[in-house]
Amino acid sequence: MGYIKEKFKVKADELNVEVKELVKNYGTKKIDEGVTIAQVYQGMRGITGLVTETSLLDANEGIRFRGYSIPELREHLPKAPNGAEPLPEGLFYLMLIGELPTEADVQYLSSMWGRRSHVPNHVFDAIEALPITAHPMTMFTVGIMALQTESSFAHAYSEGLNKKDYWSETYEDTMNLIARLPRIAAYIYRRKYKGGQHIQPNGMLDWAGNFAHMLGYSDEGFRELMRLYMVIHADHEGGNVSAHTTHLVGSALSDAYLSLAAGMNGLAGPLHGLANQEVIKWILQMREELGGGMPTKEQIETYVRKTLSEGKVVPGYGHAVLRKTDPRFSAQMEFAKKHLPNDELVKIVWMVYETVPPILKDLGKVKNPWPNVDAHSGALLVHYGLVEYEFYTVLFGVSRALGVLASLCWDRALGLSLERPKSVTTEWMKEFVEGKVDAIAD
Numbered sequence: 001m002g003y004i005k006e007k008f009k010v011k012a013d014e015l016n017v018e019v020k021e022l023v024k025n026y027g028t029k030k031i032d033e034g035v036t037i038a039q040v041y042q043g044m045r046g047i048t049g050l051v052t053e054t055s056l057l058d059a060n061e062g063i064r065f066r067g068y069s070i071p072e073l074r075e076h077l078p079k080a081p082n083g084a085e086p087l088p089e090g091l092f093y094l095m096l097i098g099e100l101p102t103e104a105d106v107q108y109l110s111s112m113w114g115r116r117s118h119v120p121n122h123v124f125d126a127i128e129a130l131p132i133t134a135h136p137m138t139m140f141t142v143g144i145m146a147l148q149t150e151s152s153f154a155h156a157y158s159e160g161l162n163k164k165d166y167w168s169e170t171y172e173d174t175m176n177l178i179a180r181l182p183r184i185a186a187y188i189y190r191r192k193y194k195g196g197q198h199i200q201p202n203g204m205l206d207w208a209g210n211f212a213h214m215l216g217y218s219d220e221g222f223r224e225l226m227r228l229y230m231v232i233h234a235d236h237e238g239g240n241v242s243a244h245t246t247h248l249v250g251s252a253l254s255d256a257y258l259s260l261a262a263g264m265n266g267l268a269g270p271l272h273g274l275a276n277q278e279v280i281k282w283i284l285q286m287r288e289e290l291g292g293g294m295p296t297k298e299q300i301e302t303y304v305r306k307t308l309s310e311g312k313v314v315p316g317y318g319h320a321v322l323r324k325t326d327p328r329f330s331a332q333m334e335f336a337k338k339h340l341p342n343d344e345l346v347k348i349v350w351m352v353y354e355t356v357p358p359i360l361k362d363l364g365k366v367k368n369p370w371p372n373v374d375a376h377s378g379a380l381l382v383h384y385g386l387v388e389y390e391f392y393t394v395l396f397g398v399s400r401a402l403g404v405l406a407s408l409c410w411d412r413a414l415g416l417s418l419e420r421p422k423s424v425t426t427e428w429m430k431e432f433v434e435g436k437v438d439a440i441a442d
């Protein structure tokens with residue numbers, strides 16, 4: 001270790017002890033109206049400080065998009081011909097407009113996104129410049145950044161854009177981006193895993209169906225899964241890392257491409273979207289360590305305890321806001337019961353669901369021992385042959401773009417301000433608890 005690194009470690013260890021003491025002794029003390037010291041140190045949990053119109057999360061009930069729960073969306077949103085799952089076009093319309101779409105609204109979006117889906121070659125060149133070993137999420141954000149040359153907002157702004165028209169150019173960027181993301185994502189998949197054998201879009205299909213087609217899956221079950229997947233991952237109100245980052249970067253009037261790429265970098269973190277690859281990796285490793293086949297409940301229990309004893313989290317379990325089983329998990333479970341009830345990996349996911357919560361509860365510190373959206377998705381994808389789990393977060397990202405970009409349109413339409421919360425130092429905190437400086441609100 002170099003001397004500066006060593007010095008930093010000493011300082012960090014010291015301050016860590018002080019911060020823990022501070023939070024323990026004064027965690028409930030308010031530095032601002034309603035804001036406690038613990039909240040400041042612990043990721044701003046529970047502080048309401050954002051407006052996001054597209055969806056609202058209830059800790060016990062889960063997500064509602066413009067008032068509609070996931071089961072309600074599955075019932076009310078338009079479906080593909082002969083399909084049973086909602087079309088993501090309909091969810092996007094609902095998030096943007098705030099009303100349930102008609103079949104015609106959904107068709108309008110499908111064909112508009114089809115017309116706008118051309119991706120310029122330099123985007124593929126930028127992806128090709130990365131080594132094949134690069135993580136698909138790195139390729140994805142590089143692709144989005146390369147596409148930024150096409151930003152209507154950036155072009156119009158550089159020529160002098162009236163504030164009242166910000167929303168209009170953001171809307172154009174949003175539609176162009178959503179139209180092109182499946183093509184970029186599919187390109188990455190086919191480049192990395194299928195020897196660069198790319199598949200041209202099929203203009204007759206809906207947005208998610210065409211995405212499934214370009215990935216190389218013609219099974220109708222997989223298309224249905226993609227429709228459901230793109231709906232349930234789209235939005236989770238505004239405070240999660242990908243939504244908040246997109247909003248924060250957008251608040252500097254960075255265009256939709258810059259903002260979304262930033263949000264996607266947040267999604268690529270293992271405590272957020274990358275958890276979906278971690279779950280299946282964890283399950284496959286467990287199966288391998290146990291010699292293959294179906295594990296017993298006792299074996300799963302031992303494996304969970306081993307994971308915890310190694311200082312790791314159990315991926316797919318826990319949530320910063322939710323306190324019950326995630327309805328996005330339940331929707332996937334329902335899908336599996338209908339389409340693939342005898343799949344071995346799916347059955348393991350269900351056994352893990354029976355095993356993990358009591359163990360996490362017993363730890364006494366985990367606020368939510370229940371599964372989140374990521375606990376189930378991998379097993380469904382593996383069933384249809386999409387086994388390359390490093391790609392899973394890209395699927396999440398394509399879906400998440402629907403929610404965060406609809407929100408960005410609203411940010412611009414409402415003229416929301418540059419985001420700039422106040423920060424303080426631990427030195428300030430210590431002086432504050434000693435009564436040497438005043439509370440922020442004073």
Ligand SMILES: CC(C)(COP(=O)(O)OP(=O)(O)OC[C@H]1O[C@@H](n2cnc3c(N)ncnc32)[C@H](O)[C@@H]1OP(=O)(O)O)[C@@H](O)C(=O)NCCC(=O)NCCS
Pocket residue numbers: 270271272273275308312313314315316317318319320321360365366367368372373374
């Ligand atoms: C999602 C997550 C980041 C939420 O974090 P959070 O809001 O800080 O959660 P909590 O307040 O319940 O955390 C309290 C403690 O329980 C631990 N904990 C939470 N979930 C856990 C899990 N699945 N496995 C093991 N420990 C967990 C935390 O690491 C923390 O430990 P610490 O005090 O030693 O640092 C967390 O539950 C997690 O890491 N889950 C696994 C990763 C995952 O599935 N992410 C996808 C989320 S949609």
